[in-house]
Amino acid sequence: MALFEGCFAAGVVGTAILTYRFFAFTMPPQAEESVKRRFLLLFWWILGIWTKLRLKFSNKHEMQLTRMNIPPRPNNLDTITVEDATFGGVPVRIYRPKNAGDHPLPGVVYFHGGGWCWEVWGGYDEILKAFSQLKEMVIVSVRYRLAPENPFPTALLECFAVTQFVLENTQILKMNPENLTLMGDSAGGNLAMAVMVKMLSSPEEMPQSLPNFRKLVLIYPALQAVNFKVPSYQKYRGSNVPSILSTELMMKFYVAYALGMETVDYEELLRNSHWTDEVEANYHKYVNIENLPASSRDGAEISSSPNIKNPGLAKKVNKCFLNPLFSPLLAHDSVLKGLPDTYVLSAEMDPLRDDSFLLVNRLNKLGIRVRHRHWDGMDHGFLGVPSLYVNCHKGWREIVEYLVEDS
Template identity: 35%
Template sequence: MAFFYLLPMILLAIFVASFISAIIRTIQTEYANCSIPPGVSNPGKLRLIVAVLIVTSTLGRIFEKMELCSSLAFKRRVFSGWRPGPARGVRREDARLGRVPARLYRPRAAVRAPRPAVLLFHGGGWICCSLDSHERICQYIAKESGSLVVSVGYRLAPEHKYPAAYEDCLNATQHFLQHLEHYGVDPARVIVCGDSAGGNLAAAVSQTLAGRSDFPKLRAQILIYPGLQALDFNLPSYQQNRGVPLLFRERAAFCALQYIQGNTSNLEEVLEGSHIPPDLRLKYRKWVSPDNIPEKFKVRGYKPHKPCEFKPEVYETVKRFCEPNLCPLLAEDTIIQQLPESFILTCEYDVLRDDGLLYKKRLEDNGVRVTWYHLEDGFHGIVNLFEYCGLSFPSGKRGLDKAVAFIKSL
């Protein structure tokens, strides 16, 4: 009789053991596809983060099969992280910029003149992260730079495909620029800023507003490891860092496809380059080419890649990749020449490194002043780990401090 009382506990123990074993096997399998170069910052801590991400992904898939929630919803919740309380010396306020949700961070320190303002667009591949995920960064920038920081909560893919995120960021920026007096902001010191996909959005918004006379001119743009093109996923940085966390080569293409079409049905074709017609590839080669990457960034290995045979049916589904609002590297020189002073941060161990390097060259070639900071031991997402559950990296804080110093210099 006692056995029947113990049976539920035995079954539960078997389930838990199987569950843990499955997670361990998944971690081992995923680690086989992961590469952590010896030069990366704090490799031991990065391995721990990778393990957490793998567990998160595994749990998401399990919860989806159990119909508790979608895998993406679970990841979004985890990646948003814990929302810290207001930082000392910073006042936080939820708001709306037109129809777009936002969060304002005001330094409490008194100032004599109107403050500068930083409009921040969070990263997350257009599909993850939120106002909460970038809370710590916004608080830090506001406190250390004395700026009003405005974090923009744009709509996410795949529920809201391109150009939803871009339109939200543009509309929020325009609304803010029309009401600067209400926010006590200096019209001559408004900056757009973003990391990863947020850097893409900041660059696109800056290009759209370039030369506009009906809005105050943006003072600067801050692009932190931005993704700026989807034509070539075989640039040197993509080859060298294809398996380096926190952004794998396949994941970069995955996010771009989720943003543009809401699914990843053409992932392999996009990775191999068969999604762009030869004539367009030739047209844009002057801007998107490994030939424009300094040789010192190829020493870790680079093999010229010949795109696979062009597939017109794939191009028809992803042809908006050729729009500058989605891929700012493809904007014409007449637009680039009107862009404001720029700060670009790149990381050596990041598939998006070369996007930043190519844009830096384009800006400089067109007479735009660029402050460039390269984290030799950095990886994608390192700045976003600032003060996150003890997982900060000194290199990431150094990059964030350089961005703050840039703001204060304007």
């Protein structure tokens, strides 16, 4: 009887805690599909508690313990063929419509998200199959190696190797060399932008005879690790934010990608304590809060400068953070002027929101044809949850509509 009463009491307490957490997440008025999001965030919170418990008894890096190894599902579609291969020494998965024959199709090279740390490559399987069905195209999805075991520039170099292989072999892959798109989401958006920057800033590595990408698609990309005092980073801090990606988690991703198994004081990063005179002189213009639209400033202070600088922190992180291949928003204007037509998707409830606004502002000034689709009622990662969000399907359809324009 005592055991039953104890279990019952524990159940009541547990239910009360979960109910409190369910309603504790701060949902702004414009949040869409908020009930579904609360369930997802509750699962995320439970996963975080479990990870903290495991960390107490493990010598592994936090990113290793939270890594989700999602295997690809068996192909159950009659209209899509799926093939695993290796391009440039890097594993890839190729999606191709079955009825395409030998006719060359539009081609997409896709880099998955997951903070450069999480093995979520297989979780994109159903999405990319559906994407390939919406418009007949050949998609190459890249399985790059992950941080913290493989820090920067491993993922970038592997994505670049696959990109180069695809451009050199469009005929074999039955891709239309005049209709190629480079695409990625979140950390994959960072990699897509960084690959473009590397191609444009190192033309000697890309033979002139190779085709060019016609379009670049960046889905809530991570573009700069310099100014963490932009409003979106400050707004979406803490455990009650309406997004699976909090500012604190993004800091951990950046540091794992830059430093591998080493860690730093994340709070100091959020105060921009890694700033130096070099940052102020050469890079502030690219990440200046004044370049954001008034609606995104949220009444934030305009100054990005830290109250106290930490030279030790700067020495540790800025070798990566100030590299345009790590923070592609820092690339020189002469490089960005070579970008193809660009589609940028951002979500309001996302610490990375302002990166997109800063990029769009800059590309507009440079005369690049850029389309910015901002989802005011959605959060980071919503395009990756087709079973949960109706807007996931709508978002992918809009991207397809963009790709078929002028084709």
